[in-house]
Amino acid sequence: MENTFGVPIIPQDEEARLNNLNSYNILDTRSEGPFNNVASIAAHMFKTPMAFVSFVDQSRVWFKANLGLEDVMETPRGISLCSLAILNNEPTVFHNTLEESCLMANPLVAGEFGMRFYAAAPIKTPEGFNIGAVCVVDKEPREFSVGDQRVLEHLASIVMDELQLRKLNQKKV
Secondary structure, X not given: OOOOOOOOOOOOOHHHHHHHHHOOOOOOOOOOHHHHHHHHHHHHHHOOOEEEEEEEOOOEEEEEEEEOOOOOOEEEOOOOOHHHHOOOOOOEEEOOHXXXXXXXXXXXXXXXXXXXXXXXXXXEOOOOOEEEEXXXXXXXXXXXXXXXXXXXXXXXXXXXXXXXXXXHHHHHO
């Protein structure tokens, strides 16, 4: 797998993390209201043109909700900043991507797309795995306060609650 970051992007518990992710049967499912609502709320609250609910699979990052790039369903893991976001238990924030050495070779930053701001909160399972992220993106640098980060974490918690409900309902069927 390509890695444009110059730092390792595979967590030590990767096999268990992927097994946990797959237990939710969320990958490659159709768009759904609760996830779209979280992305829409995030974009509205933070006034960004793009917001995503993403899940980091083995070689790709798959978008369950995508506001701003609706035609894109997934991106290679080695270029998606969500691959970095799952490495941390706290939000990942790049106020100005051009000031981050690990992003200089990333095509989303250095290429035509021109990403300049990225903030994400990991989606954490009860077992402690970071399986994805709720993120907001802009083509302009911007500030993102600690309070903003807490709100993004709450949105990621809502996504996890929805995943847990889905899993319970799947067991009942």
